[in-house]
Amino acid sequence: MKKLDKRGSGILLHISSLPSNYGIGTFGEEAYRFADFLKESGQSYWQILPLGQTSFGDSPYQSFSINAGNPYFIDLDLLAKDGLLKKEDYISLNWGDNSTQVDYGLLYNTRYEVLKKAFENFDLNDINYKEFLKKEKEWLDDYAIFMTMKRRNNNSSWDNWDIKFKTRDKKTLANFIKENSADIDFWRFIQYKFYEQWNNLKDYVNNLGIDIIGDVPIYVAYDSVDVWKNPEFFQLDENLEMVSVAGCPPDGFSADGQLWGNPLYNWEYMEKTKYKWWINRLESAISLYNIVRMDHFRGFESYYSIPAKDKTAVNGHWEKGPGMKLFNAIKKKLGDLDIIAEDLGFVTDEVAKLLKDSGFPGMKLLEFAFDSREGGDYLPHNYTQNSVGYIGTHDNDTAVGWLVNSKTEDIEYMRMYLDIYTFDDKATAWKMIDRIMSSVCNTVIIQMQDYLGLGSESRMNTPSALGSNWSWRMKKEDINSELAKGIIHVTGLYKRM
Incomplete structure (x- = not known):
């Protein structure tokens, strides 16, 4: 039986959105505290965004490597506990406003200098490190060379x-390798610590009876080791x-x-290469996560192709994708995987058939149900x-933001359909949570922002818009315990525990 065949629920919160004293969420104390909160709230899943190392624009969907993890998520206090840092190496540095926003520019200019201090104190002959190098050699060496270059x-x-x-x-x-061996070792060390801390956190979460849903972007960045290494x-x-x-x-x-x-x-x-x-990419993903969400699933049936020199997507056209040939090859090699298909967007009969043939659960968005543009x-x-x-997901407005910014007629239809007649936005958001929890979907995932009743200022991403994404x-x-009680109530009410 697959994990998603049972009735359950979870919360969507990316690692970067966790509290911390050092500018961004990490695999440290607050991640463990959130895992405990999930357990207290009766949740079965913790959904996160891609863990890859971000590049210009800070999007987790644009990474330098499909295998390498984000160095920003390495917890500095844990490095100090390992004896690789002293508190004074980082505690007094300027990490910006630690309350509600990540300052990526500030992080770029400070985080790596601290990580280099930890690297200088690390024993490269550590037996566990040597085993990691051997196990991950197929991608790790090229990544370290790429980043150094x-x-x-x-x-x-x-x-x-x-x-x-x-x-x-x-x-x-x-x-180049001979002349830059120390810098190349630094990037290997970074990944060793990333995976060590992540695997420890994942084990803790899993031992609480909670599975982690991770995201696999359909595409890779052009400026990545993946394209540099395998342009064919x-x-x-x-x-x-x-x-x-x-x-x-173009759409609505x-x-x-x-x-x-x-x-x-x-x-x-x-x-031609079967x-x-x-297959290697999915094998890596299922070692990172318990369940994989495959981004832009419709692109495997047909993908939108745009001339590379164009400035907009207007002149693109559709091309046929691999369809079930790809998923049959994956299943033959890796068996039945727990995969969620992100089947949002322009869904044709062919895309619907691919979803049915794959057997993967698709996604249902309550905000889309009442959006007249959709x-x-x-x-x-x-x-x-x-x-x-x-x-909604990370690409959508929060529930409160959606209520404020949507067309009046769309909101009126939602209220009639869902029988919601309270006009307090936070209360309405909780009613929407109640309604989606009561649905027949085996799995329901709620953004943390919606449980907190936050508005558009806390939106994670606005597609095609530059700014504070x-x-x-x-x-x-x-x-806190009060919020946990509210979540466990609605979770238990609809038998999702």
Whole structure:
């Protein structure tokens, strides 16, 4: 029996949104406290966003590596406990306003200097470290070389490097490794500590009877070790430049569509290699998480292809994806996995068939059910057991924000349909939680912001908008026994424990 076949619920809160004294949430004390809060609240799942190392724009969906973890999540107090830091190495540094926002620029300029101090105090002959290097060698060495090379090239994208570095000339790489061994070791050390701290936290969460739902972005960043190392898996020309890029077509939410800018896959070549690249990626994901949410699932049926030089997504067109050939190959190699399909967006009959054939639960968003711009049918009377219900995800407004910013007629329809006639926004948000919890969906996930009754200022991401995305943080006092009692009440009421 798969984990998602039973009736349960969970909370969506990314690691970066946890409280801490050092600018961003980490794998430290507050993560363990939140895990205890989940247990006290009767929850079965903790859903997070991708754990990858973020690049320009700070999006967890744009990472330098599909395998490498975000160094910002390494807890400094735990490093001090390991004897690798002293409190005075970091406690008095300027970490910005620690209350509600992450200052990524400040973190970039301070965090790595502290981590370098820890590295200088680390014994590279540590037996556990040696075992980690051996186990993760297939991706770790190239990642460490890539990050060192980026720093040597003023953090520029790999396509702007000298041609011999860009094309991975063997002799040039060998000389570079020899001349920069200490810096390369630093990036290996970073990943060792990331995985050590994450695995300890994951074990703690799992021992509480809680499973972690992790996110796998469908695409990778062009400026990543994955594309630099394996350009043949992507739609690049003879100069290793992108031919077409990913995105979404214009719709009721965006007249220009969404231009993500990621390189598209060379699915023909992927098929020839029996989808080894994707199998390896999913194998890595299921070692990180208990359950995997596959982002932009509809892109596996058909994907939107936009000319690489275009400034908007208007001139894109649809191309056929791998469909069930990919998922059959994954199942043959890895067995039946616990996967959630993010099937939002433009869903055709072909996409619906792919979801059915895969057997994966799709997603149902309550906000979409009453949004007149949304063409899909998300009304609760159409929900199925094999699905995951949300009010909204990290890409949507909070429940309170949605109530404030939506069309009057949309809100009126929602109130009639759900029989909600309180006009206090926070109370209405809790009523919406109640209604989605009462649905037939086996699984329901609620954003932490919605349990806290927060408005649009705490929204995690506004797609296609630049600004303070990915920066919201929860306050330490936000979680308490009173809130846990409210959550466990609605959880127990609808038999989700």
